[in-house]
Amino acid sequence: xxxxxxxxxxxxxxAFLASFILMFGLVITPMISHYVDSIKQSAVSDYQYVLKAxxxxxxxxxxxxxxxxxxxxxxxxxxxxxxxxxxxxxxxxHYFKExxxxxxxxxxxxxxxxxxxxxxxxxxLNFVNPYTDKEYTVKVIGITDYPRALTVFxxxxxxNDLLDRDTSYFNGYFxxxxxxxxxxxxxxxxxxPEELSKFGDQMLSSFKQLAPLCLFAAIVIYLxxxxxxxxxxxxxxxxxxxxxxxxxxxxxxxxxxxxKATTIVVLGSLILCLPLVNFGIQGSFFLVQxxxxxxxxxxxxxxxxxxxxxxxMASYFVINFIHVRRINKIELSAALKNRE
Amino acid sequence: MEKKNGMxxxxxxxxxxxxxxxxxxxxVKVLDGVSTExxxxxxxxxxxxxxxxxxxxxxxxxxxxxxxxxxxxxxxQDISKLDTKSLGRYRRNKLGFVFQFYNLIPNLTVKENIExxxxxxxxxxxxxxxxxxxxxxxxxxxxxxxxxxxxxxRCAIGRALIKNPALxxxxxxxxxxxxxxxxxxxxxxxxxxQTYHNTIIIVTHNEPIKNMAHRVLTxxx
Numbered sequence: 001x002x003x004x005x006x007x008x009x010x011x012x013x014x015a016f017l018a019s020f021i022l023m024f025g026l027v028i029t030p031m032i033s034h035y036v037d038s039i040k041q042s043a044v045s046d047y048q049y050v051l052k053a054x055x056x057x058x059x060x061x062x063x064x065x066x067x068x069x070x071x072x073x074x075x076x077x078x079x080x081x082x083x084x085x086x087x088x089x090x091x092x093x094h095y096f097k098e099x100x101x102x103x104x105x106x107x108x109x110x111x112x113x114x115x116x117x118x119x120x121x122x123x124x125l126n127f128v129n130p131y132t133d134k135e136y137t138v139k140v141i142g143i144t145d146y147p148r149a150l151t152v153f154x155x156x157x158x159x160n161d162l163l164d165r166d167t168s169y170f171n172g173y174f175x176x177x178x179x180x181x182x183x184x185x186x187x188x189x190x191x192x193p194e195e196l197s198k199f200g201d202q203m204l205s206s207f208k209q210l211a212p213l214c215l216f217a218a219i220v221i222y223l224x225x226x227x228x229x230x231x232x233x234x235x236x237x238x239x240x241x242x243x244x245x246x247x248x249x250x251x252x253x254x255x256x257x258x259x260k261a262t263t264i265v266v267l268g269s270l271i272l273c274l275p276l277v278n279f280g281i282q283g284s285f286f287l288v289q290x291x292x293x294x295x296x297x298x299x300x301x302x303x304x305x306x307x308x309x310x311x312x313m314a315s316y317f318v319i320n321f322i323h324v325r326r327i328n329k330i331e332l333s334a335a336l337k338n339r340e
Numbered sequence: 341m342e343k344k345n346g347m348x349x350x351x352x353x354x355x356x357x358x359x360x361x362x363x364x365x366x367x368v369k370v371l372d373g374v375s376t377e378x379x380x381x382x383x384x385x386x387x388x389x390x391x392x393x394x395x396x397x398x399x400x401x402x403x404x405x406x407x408x409x410x411x412x413x414x415x416x417q418d419i420s421k422l423d424t425k426s427l428g429r430y431r432r433n434k435l436g437f438v439f440q441f442y443n444l445i446p447n448l449t450v451k452e453n454i455e456x457x458x459x460x461x462x463x464x465x466x467x468x469x470x471x472x473x474x475x476x477x478x479x480x481x482x483x484x485x486x487x488x489x490x491x492x493x494r495c496a497i498g499r500a501l502i503k504n505p506a507l508x509x510x511x512x513x514x515x516x517x518x519x520x521x522x523x524x525x526x527x528x529x530x531x532x533x534q535t536y537h538n539t540i541i542i543v544t545h546n547e548p549i550k551n552m553a554h555r556v557l558t559x560x561x
Binding site for chain 1: 457
């Protein structure tokens with residue numbers, strides 16, 4: 001094993017590279033599904049309405065009025081401002097699970113925004129209105145599970161105060177039932193459960209071609225790399241393999257001597273590179289998200305790690321089979337012809 | 341056949357063995373009806389110049405190459421009729437090989453190189469005793485590149501002997517050594533023969549080696 005350490009180090013690097021590509025391809029589908037599921041689970045209400053003008057619905061039911069606004073904050077890693085939605089809710093809102101008080105100054109950040117900005121409760125954040133350049137400072141009092149968008153939740157009264165609007169101002173609704181408006185033109189945006197599913201499907205369809213491509217690339221890398229490196233190990237040791245045959249070693253014994261070590265290194269490399277793969281995926285998505293206005297939490301289900309190791313080992317066993325034939329073909333005469 | 345070395349069992353017998361290389365007009369007959377017998381425990385030296393077929397003889401006796409005709413009987417077993425797997429078992433159980441260029445595994449110590457073949461035997465020699473016999477006890481933890489040519493050849497002999505083979509095949513075992521070291525190695529081979537009673541075939545082009553032999557064959561056969 002020691003005399004082949006150069007090959008084995010390359011094997012580890014290659015295993016990492018192939019595992020990373022494979023993980024990248026495989027992780028997208030479960031990550032988006034997980035994202036869409038968590039959006040659905042954490043939705044404040046089934047329907048969200050943003051209005052162009054404050055109008056009343058025909059069937060208010062348990063709908064709640066809210067104030068919606070967009071401000072920007074500086075996102076240091078990307079060196080630019082990102083847009084953040086502000087939701088002002090009423091004090092006793094039954095759509096928001098955290099406790100909002102008109103008297104307690106402060107805001108809740110969606111977990112995506114908190115992660116993206118690296119903000120924690122107690123921090124103070126600065127925002128700016130991109131149209132007026134007016135600046136706002138708010139204190140973070142909590143983080144809430146809301147992965148769908150970069151959002152700030154706060155008291156409607158406080159938000160209206162902050163934006164210099166009338167206390168009774170509103171421009172949206174949260175509702176678990178579909179609302180009917182006399183003037184459909186007064187609606188700016190409506191988010192429904194169907195839209196959420198559509199959003200997930202769209203994301204999945206845009207990325208689904210990537211998965212087989214990554215799978216193909218990774219398997220090719222696994223196969224080529226493992227073939228070349230294990231071939232190197234066997235070729236380098238052809239004289240000694242031949243010598244062992246001359247001494248009377250049988251093929252399974254030789255295979256055990258030369259391929260067992262390689263098998264352990266392959267399996268070890270595949271397992272040991274998993275934390276690096278995880279780190280690489282987190283880092284890659286961090287870089288990708290620097291360019292995105294939203295936040296897509298990285299979600300790697302455990303079974304993917306097992307799939308990575310299984311794919312790598314399956315590729316190796318194909319190669320191993322080929323090399324067993326190579327070992328069988330090494331002539332006894334190699335030991336007699338070769339000279340040190 | 342004359343009785344030698346205090347033994348009277350015919351251990352080794354080749355009858356009319358033939359071996360050719362090449363085809364058509366390029367075909368060369370290297371062994372042409374070679375016959376001989378050896379008693380158990382004899383040292384046989386095969387003398388001859390390069391290309392005379394002595395290494396081929398060693399290879400066919402060692403089951404490394406097949407013969408075109410004749411028979412090779414060793415310890416009552418006709419090895420010319422054995423398949424590849426059985427020949428492997430024959431080499432494992434009965435033979436020890438010593439090569440001119442040692443062929444030691446460079447990343448294994450002296451002791452580990454010998455242990456490579458110890459593994460093959462159900463009844464190996466005692467390795468520490470063998471290391472003392474070979475004069476390698478002080479060098480047992482050294483790697484081949486830390487040894488002189490003579491010490492490397494001693495290690496190769498140890499590797500061949502550890503499984504206590506009935507037949508030791510030596511191909512130009514002093515070919516890469518100086519005069520004094522060659523002499524030491526040959527003294528060692530005689531000592532081994534007396535200690536372990538292995539039948540030994542030595543192929544060489546070095547004529548003085550015949551003085552240690554119970555039997556001398558010259559190519560031309």
